[in-house]
Amino acid sequence: MDMKPVLIFSGTTEGRKLAYRLAARGIPSVVSVATDYGAEVMEPHAGVEVIEGRMDREAMAEAMRRRDFLCVVDATHPFAVLVSQEIKAACEHEALSYLRLSRSAQSKSPEPGQDAAAVWEEELQQKGRLHFFDDVKEAALYLREREGNILLTTGSKELRRFSALLDDEKRLYVRVLPSIEAIRACEEIGLCGKQIFAVQGPFSTAMNRAFLKHADARFLLTKESGEAGGYPQKLEAAACEGAVALVLRDPERGSSDVERMQEQDLYERIISLSGMEQEVKDYAPALRCLTIAGMGPGSRMERTRKVQRALEQAEILFGAETVLKALSDLATPKEAVYRAEEIAAWLSAHPKIRRAVAVYAGDIGFYSGASGLQKKMQTLLSGNGEQGGTWTVQVLNGISSVSYLAGRLGICWQNAALLSAHGRRCNVIGHVRTHGCCFLLLSGVSQLRQIGAGLEQASACGILGTIRIYVGYQLSCPEEKIWQATTEELQRLEAEGLYTLCILHSDGDGKSLLPGIADAAFQRRRRSVPMTKEEIRTLALCKLRLSRHFVLYDVGAGTGSVSIEAALCCEEGFVYSIEKKPEACELLRQNQRRFLIDNMEIVEAEAPDGLDRLPAPTHLFIGGSSGRAEEIIAKVQERNPQVRVVMTCVSLETLGELKALMRRYGDQAPELLQLQVSRGKTLGAYHLLEGQNPVFLLSFGGEKGIAESISSLEPEEKEGGRDAKPGN
Structure with a gap:
């Protein structure tokens, strides 16, 4: 029985860690993040699916209905009060268990048993440099009455409101996530480049002190965000730099509406809900990620943001020499290999590598040298986990030359x-x-x-x-x-x-997609090289049931009328026109040139001789066999038991062959038709019907598995094809 997934509304480090920990235990999760940046920082992991985009209550409820979830975890930021309320309401509406993941307020301290944040709070309070506020409005009004620069570390969400209340953006220096959305919010309130610190934490005390010095800040505005939010380090930096710490209180502190659980308690609750036994030792193997990336047509400007981020974070880049040359703007070490086996061998020899990118030009999903690479790499790397951690493989598409x-x-x-x-x-x-x-x-x-x-x-x-x-x-x-x-x-x-x-x-x-070229359109030699007439040819092609990537043997091709009509029916199929008479082969070449057929090859041989060197067929048409039809069909069915066979005959001698074939292949639902075609002609004032020779048409085979046989016969994309070079 499949394990039910957990729906996690994330946006915090704790949410990410919980998803990976559950996946390591075999419990899948769907992690919902509000922004593309939130999706980017999620390490790819088997058993962890990421969905991106902001949701209101109705959208959350809809997401909950899409799967049979075990429970819902609210791992959003403690200050995202409205979001938590929406999640809780959606859970109540859908009758799902709501679990609130809490950030730990306790933090490490040089003194055992002490809370580092409490230590620094006490020191700052003794010096009159610590003030608590319930919301942004209170803090902004307090600062409005005092002079001095402000380092704001509360994010971009309420930046516009804070700036409007402060009414002096020149004093403001902000630290936000390096996302387009956050930077745009800064620019919209009039901040210039030197006032914006777009960086991803965590931040040490030393780094916080550096930000305060750069901003020449008298005030530090932060949230009561616990150890995970770097709260103790911010307070310590303020104490060391003589700044006043202004703290927005945790809106959930003291609330009894929802049970807030620490990560371990919540994890154990989920294990209990799943029916699993609690672990004696909880071990999640380290994560290693190989990204297969398409870099676009060639220039840096045409790389997607996700691809560029993966390239910048990588410890090693793999690719063909021409691809790596196009990545000269990156200082990352490079290895000129792009085949799966070579990449796997290199990574196996370097177990300390945790982030690697195999780069291909263009879009890796479009005629790419990376075709099938993801599955192959996952298989090859599955044995490397013990050396350095569990490998996951992700794919990032690029911009193709076509779309460009x-x-x-x-x-x-x-x-x-x-x-x-x-x-x-x-x-x-x-x-x-x-x-x-x-x-x-x-x-x-x-x-x-x-x-x-x-x-x-x-x-x-x-x-x-x-x-x-x-x-x-x-x-x-x-x-x-x-x-x-x-x-x-x-x-x-x-x-x-x-x-x-x-x-x-x-x-x-x-252009017409159906057969039916007039007989007069073909070069002919009526006495020495027979031709399958238009009406019979059209019905025979219908009985062949050609598919998109067919491989057709036209045995006894004669003038080539069947070969040419088949080749024209689907430009992605291919025809081998097999003919033993030199005179007929020359006529075949004339008609091939006349219709400019590229997906057709003339084979001068007497079937079944000469068939072994050809690709296995999906379809077989026999217009002339010299009495060897049974040999031909047996030979072809050795290559592909699911081949579709159509055969025509005019003479009574060949009719005897058809009778024998029907007995031999009776288990393949043979169908025999006798056709009599009459064509109208004008004779003076009269219109007469002129009868053509009666024709017998036998068809069988290919009813089961023809799609599978076609799939197996399609050539694989060559590894290291055009996408191994910049410019696709």
Whole structure:
């Protein structure tokens, strides 16, 4: 039975620690934080899910209804009184247990048995330099009547209200979290750069003293926030620097409305609710984090804030040499490795490393060298925990070249075909033919010139309508260029580098997606090379039930009419046209050039000979077998037992083969059709029907598991592909 999760409304160090401690015990948690900064400081951990965004009572209740939670923990700041009230009310509405996590008011002291905060409170009171207030308004009115600079350490939430009551922002120096939201709040009340200390704690006494000196502060405004909030260190700094400490009282102190529990007590309560036995020893292994990050097109300005933060906090950066070169602004040590096994070996040899980042260019979810890396790294690192702690792997996506170029061009790309010809086969003409907008990632200028020649030929043959081509070169880098080019200009380019194309095709979205090319469109030799006629061809393709990434063997391909129609049906599939007659192979090549088919390869061989060197098929069409149909099917089914088979025959001799095949493959639901097609023709004032040869069509197989077989046959993205270089 799965363990119910705990919903934790966090925002404090105690909340984070509790989530990790519960996860180590096998109790999952969902941690709700109000800001993106709150999400960033949460270390990734298996069993800990983070949700981000401010919530009102209704939103909290909705979040509680989404899961079957064990209980709800309120680990928000003690001064976030309204938030706590909303959480408690939502829990009451949803009939969930509400547990309030309290910050410890006790703090360490040089003297055993003493409370450090109490010691410094007593010293400051003896000197008349300690005052308590119930709220910000009281403190602001007190300061308004006195001169001297103020170091405010109570956060940004009530900064606007405090500044308005003080009515003299020049006296004010504030210490806030390094978040955009907090800094914006400071700027909105008119504070300049030297008055803003945007830093993340904890702060020692020495650091607090340094802030007081820098601000030349006579007053220190703080909250009664306990040891976790650095309250004793602030009081000690004020005592040492001769400052007056102004303290906002803990609004929950003395309240009897809610039971406030220390971390250990609350942890034990949750263990009890879960039905687990209490631990004899509570041990949570240390956390180590590997981040797989996409750095965007290349420049520092195009890195996301989360990626930049991960890079700055890392102790080691992994990546291809070209990627690491683009990270020259970072002083962090770097290792030019990017394969999973190499990264795992390096980390195993350096057990003291706790934060590592494997960096790839662009967006790691889009034709990336990091494809499948997260799962692989988690498996490889699972055995390293005993040496230095438990590894977790997180993924941070970057900005892809497609979204970058689309933004620069002002083009909507939600319906575009997204393609990569970097280190992989790509049917560019086929995609452009059927899409109004295509984005294409390329590996270099030679490939760009080849595509320019192909597009020029397709336009000249009438395969394509009017096209517009936009070129992005070294996107986001200092040498970036974006311009509109012709196919002729593409073929003349010489500068090496990474290119991204946007191709707009006026007729792309209007192309037919169904088979049915007229017989007259194909080059033919009627006597020596037979052709599957249009009506039979259309039905045969329907019976094949081609899927998106099909691999089709067309055995006895003849003129290639079935091969070409299949290739045109789906530009992401691939056809192997197998033909033994040299004359027919030449005709196949003529028709392939005529229709500019890239996703088709002609194999001159007599099947089943020559099939072993080809990728396993998902579909098989037999238009001519020379009496070896049973051998061919048996050979193909060795490669893929789930292959879908369609076979046609005209002669009585081949009909005998069909009968034998139906007996052999009776468990695969064979279907036999006899087709008679008549075509209308005009003879003078009359319209007559001219009968065609009757055709038998047999189909079977592929009914179960065809999706799985296609998935298993898809090629994996090459590790260290285009995203191993800056510029994708």
